[in-house]
Amino acid sequence: MKERTITYLTDANLITCVIQKDLAEPVLEAAKNAGAQGATISYAQGTGVRERMGLMGVTIDEQKEVIRIIVSQEQSDIIFETMYLAGQLDKPGKGIMFMSALQRVATYIPDDVFEKLG
Amino acid sequence: MPIKYSQYLNAAAVRHRSLSYNSLAPIIDGKGQKPERIKLSFSQVVELMAPYCGLRVLDQLKAVAPLAAYLMLFQLLVLRHPVDSALTLCFGLIAVVIGLAVFMEGLSTGLMPFGTIIGDNLPKKASMFVVLIIIGILGVGVTFAEPAIGALQAFGSSVDVTKAPYLFELLNNWALPLVLMVGAGVGLAAILGTVRFVKGWSLKPMIYLAIFPVFVLTIYAWFDPNLRSVLGLAWDCGAVTTGPVTVPLVLSLGIGIANAAGKGGSSLSGFGVVTMASLFPILAVLILAIFVSFSITPEEIIAAAKTASNVVVEQPSIWDQTPLVEVVLGVRAILPLVLFLMFVLFVVLKSTLPNKMITVYGLTLSILGMCIFNIGLTYGLGAIGSQTGGVLPAAFMEIPVSESSPIFGIMTGLSIVIGFAFILGFGATLAEPALNALGLTVQTLTNGAFKKSMLMYSVAGGVAVGIALGVSKVVLGFDLMKVLLPLYIFGIVLTVFSTEEFVNVAWDSAGVTTGPVTVPLVLAMGLGLGNAVSAIDGFGILSLASICPIVAVLSMGLVIKFIKKKADNPVAV
Numbered sequence: 240m241k242e243r244t245i246t247y248l249t250d251a252n253l254i255t256c257v258i259q260k261d262l263a264e265p266v267l268e269a270a271k272n273a274g275a276q277g278a279t280i281s282y283a284q285g286t287g288v289r290e291r292m293g294l295m296g297v298t299i300d301e302q303k304e305v306i307r308i309i310v311s312q313e314q315s316d317i318i319f320e321t322m323y324l325a326g327q328l329d330k331p332g333k334g335i336m337f338m339s340a341l342q343r344v345a346t347y348i349p350d351d352v353f354e355k356l357g
Numbered sequence: 358m359p360i361k362y363s364q365y366l367n368a369a370a371v372r373h374r375s376l377s378y379n380s381l382a383p384i385i386d387g388k389g390q391k392p393e394r395i396k397l398s399f400s401q402v403v404e405l406m407a408p409y410c411g412l413r414v415l416d417q418l419k420a421v422a423p424l425a426a427y428l429m430l431f432q433l434l435v436l437r438h439p440v441d442s443a444l445t446l447c448f449g450l451i452a453v454v455i456g457l458a459v460f461m462e463g464l465s466t467g468l469m470p471f472g473t474i475i476g477d478n479l480p481k482k483a484s485m486f487v488v489l490i491i492i493g494i495l496g497v498g499v500t501f502a503e504p505a506i507g508a509l510q511a512f513g514s515s516v517d518v519t520k521a522p523y524l525f526e527l528l529n530n531w532a533l534p535l536v537l538m539v540g541a542g543v544g545l546a547a548i549l550g551t552v553r554f555v556k557g558w559s560l561k562p563m564i565y566l567a568i569f570p571v572f573v574l575t576i577y578a579w580f581d582p583n584l585r586s587v588l589g590l591a592w593d594c595g596a597v598t599t600g601p602v603t604v605p606l607v608l609s610l611g612i613g614i615a616n617a618a619g620k621g622g623s624s625l626s627g628f629g630v631v632t633m634a635s636l637f638p639i640l641a642v643l644i645l646a647i648f649v650s651f652s653i654t655p656e657e658i659i660a661a662a663k664t665a666s667n668v669v670v671e672q673p674s675i676w677d678q679t680p681l682v683e684v685v686l687g688v689r690a691i692l693p694l695v696l697f698l699m700f701v702l703f704v705v706l707k708s709t710l711p712n713k714m715i716t717v718y719g720l721t722l723s724i725l726g727m728c729i730f731n732i733g734l735t736y737g738l739g740a741i742g743s744q745t746g747g748v749l750p751a752a753f754m755e756i757p758v759s760e761s762s763p764i765f766g767i768m769t770g771l772s773i774v775i776g777f778a779f780i781l782g783f784g785a786t787l788a789e790p791a792l793n794a795l796g797l798t799v800q801t802l803t804n805g806a807f808k809k810s811m812l813m814y815s816v817a818g819g820v821a822v823g824i825a826l827g828v829s830k831v832v833l834g835f836d837l838m839k840v841l842l843p844l845y846i847f848g849i850v851l852t853v854f855s856t857e858e859f860v861n862v863a864w865d866s867a868g869v870t871t872g873p874v875t876v877p878l879v880l881a882m883g884l885g886l887g888n889a890v891s892a893i894d895g896f897g898i899l900s901l902a903s904i905c906p907i908v909a910v911l912s913m914g915l916v917i918k919f920i921k922k923k924a925d926n927p928v929a930v
Contacts, residue, residue: 261412290712291395295402297466297715298409320371331401 248344252315256306257285258326258334263304269325270308273318279307288332299332309344413458420788420874421454425737427784428745428878431777437764438748442740449737456733457873460726464602467719470710471698472606476613478706489548491701492610496544496634497537498694499603502727503873506536506597506690518662521586521894522655523646525662528590534645539594542641546633547607551614553629560629560861561852567636568849572842574643579838583655584646589837589896591642595635596867596899597876604631632864635903683735687728695720730873738874739881746885746895749774750832756889774832775825782824782902785875786817792866799862806917815913816866819906824879826905827898831887837897844904851911856918863910867903 258266260282267278285303289296310318319338327333382390397405429440440446479488500506518525527535553563575591578584607630702708710716750756753770754763763770786792795816796809830837852860879898887895 287392288395291392292397293394294714294718295397295405297462297718298405324371330404331397332405 245345246348248346248348250312251341251344252310252312252338253341254306254308254310254315254319254322254336254338256308256322256326256334256336257283257303258306258328258336259300259332260302260304261300262326262333263306266306266322266326269321270306270318273321274314275308275310275318277308281305281307303334309341312340410458413462414454417454417457417461420872421450421457421738423788424781424785424874424878425450425741427781428741432745432748435764435773435777436745436748436751438751440741441744445736446741446744447737449733449735449740451737452729452733453737453874454733456726456728456730458726459722460730463719463721463723463726464605465719467716467721467723468602468606468694468698469609470712470716470719471702472609473613474708474710475698475701475706476610478708479610479701480614482706487705488614489551491705492547492551492607493544494697495610495694496542496547496603496607497540498697499606500540500543500598501536501690502602502694502723503598503690506539518659522658523583523650524586524590524894524896526649526653526658527587527642527646531645531649535642538641538645539598539638542594542638543598543603543607543634545641546630546637547610550607550630550633551610554614559857560632560864561857563629564632564636564852564860564864565849567633567640568845571636571640571643572845574640574647575838575842578643578646581650584650585836585838586894587642587646589894589900591639591646592837592841592900593880593896593898594642595639596903598634598638603634607634629861629865632861632867635867683731684728687731688724691720691724691727695724734877738877742878742881743885743888746882746887747889749777749882749886750889754890771829771832775829778828779821779825781879782821783817785878786820786906787813789872789875791872792816795862795866803858803917806921807914811913812862812866812910815909816906819866819909820902822909823902823905824898827879827883827901828886830897830901831883831895832890834890837900841897841900841904844901844908848904848908848911851908851915855911855914859911859914863907863914866906866910 254270256266263280267280270278281304283303283305284301285299286301289299289301292299306322308318308322315338319336323329323336326336328336382392425446429443429446432438432440475491479491483491549563552558553560575588578588578591702710748756752764752773753767765773792813793809796812799807799812800809826840829835830840852864855863876899879902880896883895883898885895
């Protein structure tokens with residue numbers, strides 16, 4: 240039987256950004272420019288703030304996009320900030336984002352990457 | 358320690374601070390607190406409103422501005438005729454943009470929730486028969502609410518009574534029954550479409566069955582020289598009805614019902630309604646026209662019109678003058694639909710709305726938007742369309758409005774006019790957002806064999822050819838039916854050989870091309886052009902613009918099927 244390997248990646252953080260639909264594109268673009276390797280996007284529906292704003296709630300799109308990006312701990316701060324700024328989260332009604340530490344990440348790691356790193 | 362330049366820049370431009378979430382959401386008296394209503398300062402309101410309004414206005418601006426600019430520039434540069442009352446036109450066009458933006462927002466926040474709730478709950482609480490009746494009545498309601506239908510009524514007075522008495526009679530004295538009949542056609546289409554959703558019927562036999570009576574009545578009307586002039590209007594009505602109100606509202610109901618019956622989820626379940634909704638109104642208008650022809654003779658109409666014009670025109674009351682008449686029309690268009698939806702929701706379903714305030718806001722917006730759009734229709738889209746249409750013949754013949762006419766020789770001038778129509782159709786269609794969505798659906802359906810861009814270009818090319826054909830019909834005065842009927846027969850033949858999926862897409866593609874901007878513009882241009890060259894009527898452009906994309910898409914589909922087959926079974930040499 241062929242031996243198989245699992246490579247555990249450590250020192251990884253997860254950035255999750257819940258943002259109004261149609262604003263996701265610039266956020267993704269910025270994250271990739273800042274070093275993010277890839278992203279997972281899911282569609283979701285938000286609730287809460289919209290209802291508590293009364294009539295002004297119509298200005299906020301109910302449809303959200305949830306962007307999830309796994310980043311290295313070193314890069315996490317700069318990617319987080321870049322995404323925040325690109326998504327204009329410093330303005331009202333745009334979205335929310337958070338970062339959490341990941342215990343363990345595993346995926347396909349090409350052999351040549353190992354060779355390069357020694 | 359060395360730091361990266363980018364890190365330095367970030368640190369310099371972004372101020373960081375921390376705040377404990379505990380201080381925002383604390384425990385008070387041992388209990389969590391229900392969040393309070395959010396109060397917004399003025400600057401926050403501005404920050405929220407600006408992108409909200411901006412995006413929606415921009416969407417409409419993208420549809421209106423290039424078309425209007427194209428028409429004006431063509432008139433200025435090629436026809437060498439100044440744009441009359443340019444300032445009023447601009448205000449009118451701005452009204453169109455704002456009106457449409459407001460109306461579309463009202464549609465999605467106010468009217469659509471009704472459609473979804475009713476579609477989800479109605480089949481559970483009422484019998485199929487009641488459901489179908491409600492959908493039928495709804496078809497009439499949405500027709501009244503369709504922005505483009507107002508355009509049809511508005512241009513009725515420009516018809517010459519002596520040349521086309523029945524057309525004049527229909528558009529002027531029978532305007533309300535006309536819209537009612539169109540609505541009845543849409544209602545019937547909605548009923549059949551829903552039954553089709555639930556039973557999973559094939560679209561092909563329905564197309565054959567719907568087209569057969571249309572053909573019979575058309576040929577009957579064609580042999581009556583007085584009725585012949587009505588045909589253009591009747592076939593154009595089909596194109597007018599499938600606009601931004603009818604399609605989503607009827608679809609949301611139909612899909613809800615199909616889901617309740619356990620038949621939803623098919624990628625094709627949304628198709629077909631548009632096709633039916635563009636065929637049945639033709640039938641309905643033809644029936645009405647034939648009914649009118651039995652009840653009144655052309656001589657009586659002409660005599661009545663003469664006495665009417667001889668009578669001193671009484672001072673119109675303030676409600677008959679612009680802009681108030683547009684407001685009245687707008688309210689009249691939306692209110693019946695809203696009242697009917699409310700009746701169904703509160704009385705039949707005994708249900709309530711999830712968010713009353715936002716719904717009321719949406720309904721207000723849709724009425725307000727309709728009024729603004731109507732004003733814009735009169736002063737903006739309609740005015741520029743009829744103006745350019747009126748000056749267009751200057752390219753090849755002598756007309757009083759233009760001193761330098763004829764600018765070109767007959768052949769050059771005619772080809773310039775037809776080329777102008779072609780580009781207009783091509784550009785206007787590519788700008789329709791619905792086309793992009795349809796293209797994506799088709800690409801998925803055919804697993805990429807039929808590319809999105811290919812569909813968009815074949816539909817746009819079809820519409821372009823259609824509008825060019827229609828303009829040549831008005832200018833050269835050839836018989837509309839001699840072109841339209843063979844095209845439809847050709848379309849039917851292609852339908853026989855095409856797969857079910859493709860028939861659905863192709864016949865629906867005609868519906869996506871006739872949005873609230875294109876229809877009034879093309880109608881007004883056709884009628885203005887018709888008056889300038891003293892044609893009998895300027896109708897028929899839209900109907901040609903509907904069938905040509907159908908034929909184009911069906912042929913493309915067959916060609917692709919043929920190529921694929923050849924690639925799959927290479928001939929052994």
